[in-house]
Amino acid sequence: MSDASSTTAQFDAVDVIRTKRDGGALSDGQIDWVIDAYTRGGVADEQMSALAMAILLNGMDRREIARWTAAMIASGERMDFSGLSRGTADKHSTGGVGDKITLPLAPLVAVFDVAVPQLSGRGLGHTGGTLDKLESIPGWRADLTNDEMLRQLEDVGAVICAAGAGLAPADKKLYALRDVTGTVEAIPLIASSIMSKKIAEGTGALVLDVKVGTGAFMKTREDATELARTMVALGTDAGVKTVALLTDMSTPLGLTAGNALEVRESLEVLAGGGPADVVELTVALAQEMLAAAGKPDVDVAAALQDGRAMDVWRRMIAAQGGDPDATLPVAKENQQVLADADGVLGRLDAYQVGVAAWRLGAGRARKEDPVQAGAGVELHAKPGDTVRKGEPLMTLHTDTPDKFARAIESLDGAWDIADGGAVAPTPLLIDRID
Numbered sequence: 447m448s449d450a451s452s453t454t455a456q457f458d459a460v461d462v463i464r465t466k467r468d469g470g471a472l473s474d475g476q477i478d479w480v481i482d483a484y485t486r487g488g489v490a491d492e493q494m495s496a497l498a499m500a501i502l503l504n505g506m507d508r509r510e511i512a513r514w515t516a517a518m519i520a521s522g523e524r525m526d527f528s529g530l531s532r533g534t535a536d537k538h539s540t541g542g543v544g545d546k547i548t549l550p551l552a553p554l555v556a557v558f559d560v561a562v563p564q565l566s567g568r569g570l571g572h573t574g575g576t577l578d579k580l581e582s583i584p585g586w587r588a589d590l591t592n593d594e595m596l597r598q599l600e601d602v603g604a605v606i607c608a609a610g611a612g613l614a615p616a617d618k619k620l621y622a623l624r625d626v627t628g629t630v631e632a633i634p635l636i637a638s639s640i641m642s643k644k645i646a647e648g649t650g651a652l653v654l655d656v657k658v659g660t661g662a663f664m665k666t667r668e669d670a671t672e673l674a675r676t677m678v679a680l681g682t683d684a685g686v687k688t689v690a691l692l693t694d695m696s697t698p699l700g701l702t703a704g705n706a707l708e709v710r711e712s713l714e715v716l717a718g719g720g721p722a723d724v725v726e727l728t729v730a731l732a733q734e735m736l737a738a739a740g741k742p743d744v745d746v747a748a749a750l751q752d753g754r755a756m757d758v759w760r761r762m763i764a765a766q767g768g769d770p771d772a773t774l775p776v777a778k779e780n781q782q783v784l785a786d787a788d789g790v791l792g793r794l795d796a797y798q799v800g801v802a803a804w805r806l807g808a809g810r811a812r813k814e815d816p817v818q819a820g821a822g823v824e825l826h827a828k829p830g831d832t833v834r835k836g837e838p839l840m841t842l843h844t845d846t847p848d849k850f851a852r853a854i855e856s857l858d859g860a861w862d863i864a865d866g867g868a869v870a871p872t873p874l875l876i877d878r879i880d
């Protein structure tokens with residue numbers, strides 16, 4: 447008997463779909479069966495699509511979400527960091543425009559003798575992927591074996607690499623399906639997708655950066671709070687010390703969106719400089735990770751100023767074949783976008799800037815597409831800054847100049863310039879949930 451047929455006897459996919467379609471709760475047995483059978487090929491993509499849509503429309507209760515997450519964890523391997531000489535802490539961001547925080551954050555936390563196993567992904571759509579950013583560093587490689595990862599965690603203290611195929615394979619299959627069936631935005635499915643990978647990874651502490659605003663999955667504070675609460679409950683129930691920060695994503699983080707551009711900005715932060723919002727969020731998340739790992743009273747900001755975090759960064763990049771001294775790629779062409787009035791920049795839309803960076807070549811439309819290392823958007827002003835008509839608001843970078851027109855189109859209406867008075871910037875840190 448094949449794996450698939452051995453799992454199809456117990457339940458019927460159509461009954462499971464009907465249960466959720468009609469607003470019922472799935473039983474533990476139904477959940478275990480449907481995840482297992484889907485992973486093995488016994489439930490078809492069209493059946494799982496229908497179920498995902500029923501979940502998006504009718505939701506799941508806390509028990510169902512916990513069981514769904516456990517079933518996705520059980521679909522693959524679990525990593526074990528218990529042999530390391532120090533504790534572990536990880537961070538997950540729900541994704542945003544210009545979100546390069548993982549790059550300075552992982553080495554910064556490792557300075558304080560807490561290991562950071564950061565399994566990351568590639569970007570799809572308007573948000574960039576951490577691996578795409580690091581791959582702009584000549585020689586750097588994302589794929590490590592579990593043994594290489596453990597060795598680097600012990601020797602350097604921080605690793606940013608691709609999640610292996612063995613971790614929550616049910617999620618890999620389901621996420622790809624959700625991506626093409628309009629079912630990404632279901633809070634139970636997002637929460638279980640993120641947390642199944644983080645719990646299977648085996649981190650001791652986890653800090654979630656849940657983004658709110660136009661450039662984020664969650665457009666409203668209410669939805670972001672529900673997602674954060676759901677994920678914190680899943681982590682806590684699984685024995686992982688989990689905390690969430692709700693942070694603003696109505697405008698891009700920092701002054702760059704694009705792969706090599708964001709590495710360059712991260713290096714500025716690691717050298718003790720960089721944009722204030724990137725530094726603020728890096729320090730806030732590092733403090734939360736260290737507190738969750740049992741080190742609440744360390745001076746995190748000092749390790750950016752005195753070069754300790756940069757030292758760990760250099761060792762972390764070199765350990766994965768990267769040359770920390772290499773010149774970063776620069777796009778072949780650039781074009782400035784000019785301010786159309788005098789005044790104070792009141793709003794600069796994160797989503798629209800993210801789409802512009804993506805259209806310039808920094809992101810991909812399909813997961814097999816290549817990305818341009820040098821492409822993206824460099825901002826010259828942020829909300830609250832005074833701008834003058836005719837001066838550059840941003841510079842667009844690409845290797846393929848025929849992309850400029852579509853990128854500029856996506857920026858139509860992306861900013862407001864107020865002609866008088868101060869504009870209060872939106873606070874970056876919105877809430878904390880534990």
Ligand code: URA
Pocket residue numbers: 540621630635636637639640
């Ligand atoms: N990131 C994930 O890993 N899963 C989701 O469902 C959404 C964002």
